[in-house]
Amino acid sequence: MKIAALFIVLTVVLLPTLGFSTTGDGTIKGIVQSFVSYAFSLASVLLCLLTLVVSVYSVTSDLEQKRLYTVLTKPVGRYKLLVGKLFGVLLLSGFLLLFFSASIYAIASYLPRYHGTGTAEREQLADEFFTARRSLRPAEPDVRDEVQRLYRKRIETGQVPSEARHGGRARDAYMQGLAELAASWKRAVVPGKELVWEFEDVRPSDPNGSLFIRFKYDVSANPPDLQIAGRWFAGDNRVYAADAGGAVYTFERRDLIRTFHEVKIPADAAADDGFLAVGFYNDPRLNEATVIFPPGEGLEILYKAGSFTGNFARAVAVVFCRLVFLACLGVFAASFLSFPVAILLCLLVYVTGTVSGFCLESFDFLGEAAGGFYHWTVRPLILLLPAFDKFNPTKFLLNARLLGWPLLARIAGVMVCLKGALLLLAGLFIFGCREIARVIV
Amino acid sequence: MDYAIETFKLTKIFGDWWGRDKVLAVDGLDLQVRYNEIFGLLGPNGSGKTTVLKMLLGLLYPSRGRAVVLGGNGSDPKINSRIGFMPEESYLYRYLNARETLDFYGMLFGLPARVRRTRIEDLLEMVGLRAVANRPVGTYSKGMARRIGLAQALINDPELLILDEPTTGLDPIGTRQIKDLLVELAARGKTILLCSHLLADVEDVCGRIAILYGGRVQTAGQVKTLLRQSDKRQITTGQISDNALERIKGIVKAENSYCEVTTPMDKLESFFVKTVAEAQRQAKPTSGAVSTTRIGDFLMGRERAEGILDRLVSAPVEAGTPVQKRRDSEERAAKTPRRREGDRRLLEKLSRGPSRLKSPDVQRKKVEQAGKDSQEDRVRKDVLRDLTDGGGSTASKGDAGDGQGDRGA
Numbered sequence A: 001m002k003i004a005a006l007f008i009v010l011t012v013v014l015l016p017t018l019g020f021s022t023t024g025d026g027t028i029k030g031i032v033q034s035f036v037s038y039a040f041s042l043a044s045v046l047l048c049l050l051t052l053v054v055s056v057y058s059v060t061s062d063l064e065q066k067r068l069y070t071v072l073t074k075p076v077g078r079y080k081l082l083v084g085k086l087f088g089v090l091l092l093s094g095f096l097l098l099f100f101s102a103s104i105y106a107i108a109s110y111l112p113r114y115h116g117t118g119t120a121e122r123e124q125l126a127d128e129f130f131t132a133r134r135s136l137r138p139a140e141p142d143v144r145d146e147v148q149r150l151y152r153k154r155i156e157t158g159q160v161p162s163e164a165r166h167g168g169r170a171r172d173a174y175m176q177g178l179a180e181l182a183a184s185w186k187r188a189v190v191p192g193k194e195l196v197w198e199f200e201d202v203r204p205s206d207p208n209g210s211l212f213i214r215f216k217y218d219v220s221a222n223p224p225d226l227q228i229a230g231r232w233f234a235g236d237n238r239v240y241a242a243d244a245g246g247a248v249y250t251f252e253r254r255d256l257i258r259t260f261h262e263v264k265i266p267a268d269a270a271a272d273d274g275f276l277a278v279g280f281y282n283d284p285r286l287n288e289a290t291v292i293f294p295p296g297e298g299l300e301i302l303y304k305a306g307s308f309t310g311n312f313a314r315a316v317a318v319v320f321c322r323l324v325f326l327a328c329l330g331v332f333a334a335s336f337l338s339f340p341v342a343i344l345l346c347l348l349v350y351v352t353g354t355v356s357g358f359c360l361e362s363f364d365f366l367g368e369a370a371g372g373f374y375h376w377t378v379r380p381l382i383l384l385l386p387a388f389d390k391f392n393p394t395k396f397l398l399n400a401r402l403l404g405w406p407l408l409a410r411i412a413g414v415m416v417c418l419k420g421a422l423l424l425l426a427g428l429f430i431f432g433c434r435e436i437a438r439v440i441v
Numbered sequence B: 001m002d003y004a005i006e007t008f009k010l011t012k013i014f015g016d017w018w019g020r021d022k023v024l025a026v027d028g029l030d031l032q033v034r035y036n037e038i039f040g041l042l043g044p045n046g047s048g049k050t051t052v053l054k055m056l057l058g059l060l061y062p063s064r065g066r067a068v069v070l071g072g073n074g075s076d077p078k079i080n081s082r083i084g085f086m087p088e089e090s091y092l093y094r095y096l097n098a099r100e101t102l103d104f105y106g107m108l109f110g111l112p113a114r115v116r117r118t119r120i121e122d123l124l125e126m127v128g129l130r131a132v133a134n135r136p137v138g139t140y141s142k143g144m145a146r147r148i149g150l151a152q153a154l155i156n157d158p159e160l161l162i163l164d165e166p167t168t169g170l171d172p173i174g175t176r177q178i179k180d181l182l183v184e185l186a187a188r189g190k191t192i193l194l195c196s197h198l199l200a201d202v203e204d205v206c207g208r209i210a211i212l213y214g215g216r217v218q219t220a221g222q223v224k225t226l227l228r229q230s231d232k233r234q235i236t237t238g239q240i241s242d243n244a245l246e247r248i249k250g251i252v253k254a255e256n257s258y259c260e261v262t263t264p265m266d267k268l269e270s271f272f273v274k275t276v277a278e279a280q281r282q283a284k285p286t287s288g289a290v291s292t293t294r295i296g297d298f299l300m301g302r303e304r305a306e307g308i309l310d311r312l313v314s315a316p317v318e319a320g321t322p323v324q325k326r327r328d329s330e331e332r333a334a335k336t337p338r339r340r341e342g343d344r345r346l347l348e349k350l351s352r353g354p355s356r357l358k359s360p361d362v363q364r365k366k367v368e369q370a371g372k373d374s375q376e377d378r379v380r381k382d383v384l385r386d387l388t389d390g391g392g393s394t395a396s397k398g399d400a401g402d403g404q405g406d407r408g409a
Helices: A002-021 A028-064 A067-072 A078-114 A119-128 A144-156 A169-187 A308-334 A339-354 A356-367 A372-384 A393-398 A405-433 B049-056 B098-108 B113-127 B142-154 B172-187 B199-205 B223-227 B242-254 B268-281 B307-313 B322-328 B338-356 B360-368 B375-387 B395-408
Strands: A132-136 A194-199 A210-215 A227-235 A248-256 A261-266 A276-281 A299-306 B003-015 B021-029 B032-034 B038-042 B064-069 B083-086 B160-164 B191-196 B208-213 B216-222
Touching (some): A002 A078, A028 A308, A028 A339, A078 A119, A078 A405, A308 A393, A308 A405, B003 B191, B083 B142, B142 B172, B172 B191, B172 B268, B216 B223
Antiparallel strands (some): A132 A299, B003 B021, B003 B064
């Protein structure tokens, strides 16, 4: 199809243009991150659209131009026709995905040489981008007791609104607010205090390598220079003592607030049993504001657990899972809809899939009023929608996060084996039952 | 009696988007098509012919009633592997060429590659598209596309042929070929259901017909019976004098009847065929279909003809109307066209050649004229050259026949 050729030309022209014109934040890491982010997303979007169009068109054109009259009067089952179309689309999409991925990989690998990067920057790039790091985040603190205590206290002082005193969504939202408040206290460090996080199962693949502490500050009041001075330690504090030795590393630094930072420490800071403690001290001589570590992304430990090539390949596999789902969706829609309507439906599902988190929340909120009807009919359908934003492989590549085999298997299982297969089976059933030569007068 | 196709109160009602009944396309059709016959389903536009065919093949579901095709359901793969269907338009993949198209449909029937290759070449030869076989079918004219449509219907050597308007879009030669082919196939034991509104074509080939109107059968029966004008007689004579003509008129008037004398006219179709055949003989160039009279071997149930003897005896069929062919089909074995008779005589001459060489005079002549050709040899060569003119390179074999004749002595 000419449209496939158009997509190929677009991508072949845009990819190198992006590679050699992107500047990012000026650093080589920023340049490479920006290129991979844009290029991977561009290729992914174009291939998703191409898959949708080709899968829908290949079936609807045969139906509308009546070529199926000559095919289906031969000894070939209708399911074979649809499955054959699906495999053909996947073959085309898979080939193009391989081609574009290889191009992105090659350009990203070549960029440091193209920009004449120095040794130190290349090492940083190798540690922070061209690798695959496992991420460990501290467990969310258990604040149930504090929440109950807060709630009772506020009931006594009359601060709880009347609608939040009884059961229902209003009370749940109020309690959620109290939980977030209690949790934020657990993550806040007032001047003169320290906060310690403990991690288990920290097992870097290379004991002589490095660990990374990635953190982000928030503050109660902005300092004049928007920076916070922090004193950190990282190591096995169970054996730490001035005379006992042990691999505990300390460092001091000033960092901008509300920005991610990474600190590199030797991998032997983690004990042999995988234990690692990380502490932050809010020096009152240097800071006046309370430092708060935001939930989820305030602090995490990163260590090398795989290669960039393997991670990249798995990211490509995730995109291929998307393409499989979209091809099944296209074939399903084409089995009973005309081309324009089928394309519209598929695009709607695709767009919804890219903002699935927001959609689910919105539908849940609106569906509260519908009660059981919503929960038993509409919600299962919404759950069948893809969650492309939840499993976005670009995020893994940008921050050199490990996209492991278990996660890939989960994505493949849900997107391909469950949702894709359901759509395909529904399409086969509908196509098998429909009148091919039906005329609506 | 078993029928190849039988319908029981077959009805089809098309509805609107809301499912309300709107158009009664076929109304309680009871149709029987026997094995080994050519059945014509006729009717004006919109009478339900194509709808009936689509219901037989499972492309549409009947609103009421049922249809039995070859003892089963027409959409069953075991049944439709024995059916060849040519739809009203040739719905083909535009980017495939003719060979690829036929190969694709052949693969759908599960034919082995070797068989497919042979049949594809035979079919392309038969439908006259060999010269354009490597062009995408999207560039074909309508008639050429119809020819490919016919070829794909025959790729599996079907027992039952269902043809929807097979001659639409074809030139007169193509139409003649289709009609000849259908007659030949029926003679070979195939069953043919033919839908058309081109009555002249149907009249020439069909044994039985049914006429549809408004989705109902208005009349059905044998063509001869339905068309016979039993209240008239027709006499055809050769050249006779005016006196004889007047005497004939007198006899008819004495019977209190009327007599109309006209000069018979040649059919335009026959005239057209003769003109184009002449142009082909003069090898004038064309980028369209090139008509042949050869029907694919696999359809005739014979192996591909090889060797000089096969070529000598497989003379082209004499140009004549299909009506004549159908009438004479049972006597064909007894009748030998003049050219075939001529070929047979020549063949006898060849086979009599060795016995002549037994005469001492001739042998002496051969000794005296060693190295030179004898008169018989020259005759043999000329004969062979005449017979095989346009048939290929048999001249060299004819020359080698000299030695064979001598050895036969």
